[in-house]
Amino acid sequence: MKFHQAVLSNGLKIVGEVIPGAVSTAIGFFVKTGARDEDINLAGVSHFLEHMMFKGTEKRSALDISYQMGAIGAQANAFTSEESTVYYMAVLNEYFEQAFELLSDMMRSSIDPHEFSVEKKVILEEIALYQDRPTYVLLENAMSTFFGNHPAGNSVLGTNDSISALTRDQMFNYFSNRYAPNNIVLSVCGGFEFNELVALAEKYCGSWKNVSVTRDNPVLIKNSVKKILTRPNLTRAHAMLLAPGPDMRHKLTYAAEVLVTILGDSSGSRLYWELVDKGLADGASVESEQMDGVGIFYSYVSTNPDKLDQVVEIVKKIVTSPLDFSTGDLERAITKTATRMVIQGESTMRRMMAIGFDSLYLEEYISLEDELKSIKSVSLKDIRDLIEEFPLDPTHEMLLIPE
Template identity: 40%
Template sequence: MTCLKHTLPNGLQLIAECYSDAYTLGIGFFVRAGSRDEPAELAGVSHFLEHMAFKGTPTMTAEEVNLAFDRIGAAYNAFTGEDATVYFAAVLPEFQEAACRLLAELMRPVFPPDEFDREKQVILEEIRMYLDEPPFGADDLCRAKFFAGHPLGRSVLGSTASVEAIGVEQMRAYHRRRYAPNNMVLAAAGRVDFDALVRQAEAFCGGWESWDEDRMLHPLEPAYGFHLSPKPSASHEYLIQMSEGPSGYSKERFAAQLLAAVVGDDSGSRLFWEFVDSGLADSASLAFSEHEDAGVFTLTLSCAEELFSDNLERLRKLIRGLETDGITEEELQRAKRKIFTRTVLAGERPRNRLFSLGLEWLLFQSYQSVQEKLRLVEAVTLEDVNRLIQRYPLSCHATVAAGSWEAIQ
């Protein structure tokens, strides 16, 4: 495996992990445009724009784009987050050029007005469904409360009101600023012909004009507190709890990943034994996610109404115990083995490597091979994790409880 990089004169960065023994390649554009970049009145525009990228380009209609992807048998999709929008395709090696050309087309959408109006309805429907399903918007609410005015507190979907108000010209202006080539990475992983990729990027993206716009980073000043989100028809209670963690630039992020596995992994974690194995909750987990200027631990728990207040008390005790005694060496070793296996498993699939490759390069200008990641995880000590627990106490959190009122009160 070799990792190769190149930058076009207009600022578009290329990065690729080339494996001669892979059978496919993943390729994608990683755009530094997410909900955190949106002015309040355009909340949801990044995600809406992602949909519109498939709805017509300078040379192709929506239908032609779709047919062209199908013709090369591509497995393709896109997603939008707080920090980035990603467009990707997995194809057989003979279709590298076609996939690159098509993805480049998507980066220059034309926003046909009729498609715009129709897609807006699709998004509004998506928002309605999101609010209709567990945890009934509690995650967005918790994010807003915890980040307290910080751009990372914004909802990726936006609100019904904000999406309804977005106009084509506003989206066009947002696109011009955020989809400039110097604000993107073109990444590829797998059976990549890198020399050809450079030529293809020059041909398809070389004419894009750069734009002088950066992202505003802000120190996080989280707000703690307990909030209720009533949903009378809910059959279960849902808890979302957010706490601060190290940012994606921090050396402590591997310790944070390990802590999340010890405390809240799907199986064999403290939350698992306390709540899931015992049957007190149907799910309980802790996840860590990293951004440029902040990291966040998200704890979720869902259970029957009548167990909710007891579970809250148990959770408080569990976190108190963690902060008093730390974790054990045995827990750390088990968590390391899990992360090892997952990292290697993810590395086997070009499509998965593509995501970490592209996002880490886009957000942190950082590249780590699977082997380097394994070394960094291995190097974390018990002291590192226990220091992290003190530095970023899980007992300081914003919490949202969604469900019928009775149990919560």
């Protein structure tokens, strides 16, 4: 495995890991834009735009794109979060050049007005789909309550109203202001030649115009809220407890990964033994969501409605005594996390994602070996320091219960 990087004169950053013997190559464009970069009247535009990138360019109709992806067997998709929009494709090596040309052309969508109106219906269907998922409804409410006026809590999907009112020209403006090469990272991993990649990028992305792009990162205003949501015909009850956590550039992010593994991994964690093993909750987890300039620790449980109070008390007890573990627990959590990293590192897609995000936000390359070193060197002191700065006492408690 060998790492390479380059920057085009228009600011497009290129990172790549070449893996000898790999039969496939994964390509991704990482755009530093998402729901948090939207004005309130544009809620959902980043995600809607992500759909439109598959719907035609100056050279290709929407059908051309679909058919040409099919013709090279591209396993392609895209996703939008609060802060990033990522487009990716994995192909067998022989189709690498065709895949690159296609994906880079797609990145300059024409946002065709007819396709815009058809796709709007698809977005409204997607909103309806998520309304039928209780955990999604809870998560979205929890994020928006936790972040308050901070844009990191903006809804990715937007609402029926915001999507219905959105115009093609508003979307085109947003695209022009955000999809500048200096706001994008190109990440590639697998069986390809880096020199060839740079030449292709120069040829197909070299003409993209750079624009000054900024992102607001206001200070998160601390508050504390408890909220109960209800829903008819619900059989399960769900709770989410949130507290501020480290952001993605914090020096203790690895300590946070190990700590949440100890507290709330799906097996062998403290929540697992206290709740799942005892049959009190069918799901219990603690996560560290590390974002751009902000971060959250959140715990999630689902249980029988009559057990909710008891379960929430147990979760609180565990997250407010986060140091209650042995050195054996720490060592096991480190082994578990490190093994997962190595196994996931065997997927070209996963590595492409990892180096793409690292380049976009950390502006550095972290090899799998360095990541493993960082995980293996997490000490009790690191975790103590982390908790000193971010005590896990929940500031926000969100419940979803039957009406």
